[in-house]
Amino acid sequence: MRVIGRLALITLGSNNISPWGDAAETVQKAMNHLSLLAQMPLKCSPIYATPAFPAGNGPDFVNAAVAFETASKADDLLQALHQIEVEANRTRIKRWGPRSLDLDLIGLGDLICPDAQMQAHWRDLPLERQTQETPDQLILPHPRVQDRSFALVPLADVAPDWPHPVTGQTIRQMLLARPASERDTVVPL
Numbered sequence: 005m006r007v008i009g010r011l012a013l014i015t016l017g018s019n020n021i022s023p024w025g026d027a028a029e030t031v032q033k034a035m036n037h038l039s040l041l042a043q044m045p046l047k048c049s050p051i052y053a054t055p056a057f058p059a060g061n062g063p064d065f066v067n068a069a070v071a072f073e074t075a076s077k078a079d080d081l082l083q084a085l086h087q088i089e090v091e092a093n094r095t096r097i098k099r100w101g102p103r104s105l106d107l108d109l110i111g112l113g114d115l116i117c118p119d120a121q122m123q124a125h126w127r128d129l130p131l132e133r134q135t136q137e138t139p140d141q142l143i144l145p146h147p148r149v150q151d152r153s154f155a156l157v158p159l160a161d162v163a164p165d166w167p168h169p170v171t172g173q174t175i176r177q178m179l180l181a182r183p184a185s186e187r188d189t190v191v192p193l
Contacts, residue, residue, distance in 0.1 A: 031068050052191060057152065121148060124187075
């Protein structure tokens with residue numbers, strides 16, 4: 005009997021070496037680890053080369069996305085993602101600095117955590133404050149997914165029709181709303 009779960013959307017990024025190899029090897033190995041969490045086959049995007057964000061904040065990145073169904077609770081899934089990051093020697097020294105592996109839980113079905121008001125607070129936070137402040141709890145959907153082509157391009161490969169549970173926009177619509185010049189910086193490896 006198949007257990008029906010929520011669609012988990014996860015982005016992967018690396019711009020540093022890990023025990024698993026270079027950035028591309030690290031992202032691929034992390035995809036393999038994520039396949040163990042999925043209740044169904046994992047849907048994986050291609051691997052992309054992307055500029056560091058914010059610009060000039062370290063080496064360029066390798067990014068990808070996966071989607072899979074899971075019955076896991078959001079906090080349990082986040083804990084599993086953090087454990088994979090630990091295995092890849094992820095350190096959190098500088099906000100948005102170079103890292104061996106970054107796994108972001110972008111969305112989990114139609115779940116809004118902790119609530120729409122808190123999600124909106126973090127979504128609307130000015131960039132200069134984003135560089136200094138981090139939430140002390142899981143915010144879903146990811147508050148800035150709609151602002152980042154490096155996340156939206158690979159997400160469009162795995163879940164183009166997933167509707168953002170707050171705005172109602174699909175991944176495809178959010179991606180098309182980004183400037184073409186920004187979308188064009190996300191290139192397949």
